Amino acid sequence: MKGKVALVTGGAQDIGKAIVRGLMEKGASVALIDIAVEKGEEYKNVLDKEFGSDKSLFIKCDVSKEDQLKDAFQKTVERFGKLHVVINNAGINNEKNWEKTIDVNLTGMIRGTYLGLKYMRTQNGGEGGLIVNMSSLAGIMPAAHQPVYTASKFGIIGFTRAIAAASDVGQYGVRINTICPGFVNTQLLQTIDNEENMGEYFQYRDNIKAMMDRYGILEPTSVVKGVIELFENENLNGAVMKITVSAGIHYEEYGPQYQPKM
Numbered sequence: 001m002k003g004k005v006a007l008v009t010g011g012a013q014d015i016g017k018a019i020v021r022g023l024m025e026k027g028a029s030v031a032l033i034d035i036a037v038e039k040g041e042e043y044k045n046v047l048d049k050e051f052g053s054d055k056s057l058f059i060k061c062d063v064s065k066e067d068q069l070k071d072a073f074q075k076t077v078e079r080f081g082k083l084h085v086v087i088n089n090a091g092i093n094n095e096k097n098w099e100k101t102i103d104v105n106l107t108g109m110i111r112g113t114y115l116g117l118k119y120m121r122t123q124n125g126g127e128g129g130l131i132v133n134m135s136s137l138a139g140i141m142p143a144a145h146q147p148v149y150t151a152s153k154f155g156i157i158g159f160t161r162a163i164a165a166a167s168d169v170g171q172y173g174v175r176i177n178t179i180c181p182g183f184v185n186t187q188l189l190q191t192i193d194n195e196e197n198m199g200e201y202f203q204y205r206d207n208i209k210a211m212m213d214r215y216g217i218l219e220p221t222s223v224v225k226g227v228i229e230l231f232e233n234e235n236l237n238g239a240v241m242k243i244t245v246s247a248g249i250h251y252e253e254y255g256p257q258y259q260p261k262m
């Protein structure tokens, strides 16, 4: 990771914040992109003291806004000269304002992938690299009280597997993966206690809490381990990583995939 440049969306808090630190500890320079300005600037100050002020960059950006996301990628490359790792991690849980969930979780992630490819594809003068799109176990097993969150996370997996195949066929030099964690101990889990997020599914919050008790809750560091594994193993393009308390890091197995002839 030494000499590599990474961009992490939703990097000011919880899973994204832990990934930023994990990549910097391995020697990367990191741009953390987040809508939360105070948290982002505060974290950047902490990182400056630990790693040096030239090693990270905070950029205020709403990933659902095309211009802001384009600008964030451009600023990252202007500042660090290149780009090797993109972690499209920013995500929300809002079943009431469900269109926003699609805008942030799915549209933002698709745009983040295309922008990553723009700067990283070898055909464009990039040095290749890795894109990780944060899905969820809810992208594999439908979560009854999160239908739109589930749709966004299924969409991330479908898009990522398809674009990873395109990268193979087109020899982009970029590996593209999804990570699907089970419950992780973050502020996102607090949203189930909020009617503004859950809408009509608010009444089922105790069922969801019972699931958390049954399956257990991961710490963000487990997800960091997943990212490092995907960076270090170059043979996993398109793989869908699952992380659970009971089985740790493992991979979803799919049937044969349509593969155009080269």
Ligand SMILES: NC(=O)c1ccc[n+]([C@@H]2O[C@H](COP(=O)([O-])OP(=O)(O)OC[C@H]3O[C@@H](n4cnc5c(N)ncnc54)[C@H](O)[C@@H]3O)[C@@H](O)[C@H]2O)c1
Pocket: 009, 010, 011, 012, 013, 014, 015, 016, 033, 034, 035, 036, 061, 062, 063, 064, 089, 090, 091, 092, 104, 134, 135, 136, 137, 180, 181, 182, 183, 184, 185, 186, 187, 188, 189
């Ligand atoms: N916590 C879990 O149980 C869990 C499980 C599986 C997957 N995930 C996924 O992991 C990712 C991170 O989740 P988390 O639990 O750390 O959530 P979190 O709410 O704790 O943190 C999300 C971060 O994203 C930022 N963000 C939100 N909307 C944004 C936007 N429009 N533009 C830019 N930044 C934005 C927030 O400010 C925050 O810093 C999400 O994609 C989530 O769906 C979480």
Ligand SMILES: CCCCC/C=C\C=C\[C@H](O)C/C=C\C/C=C\CCCC(=O)O
Pocket: 093, 135, 136, 137, 138, 141, 143, 144, 145, 146, 181, 182, 183, 184, 188, 189, 191, 192, 208, 211, 215, 216, 244, 245, 246
């Ligand atoms: C069931 C939905 C809970 C919604 C809580 C709010 C946001 C959390 C989102 C996470 O991405 C949900 C992650 C996983 C839910 C699906 C399966 C449960 C875990 C099963 C297991 O660990 O083996």
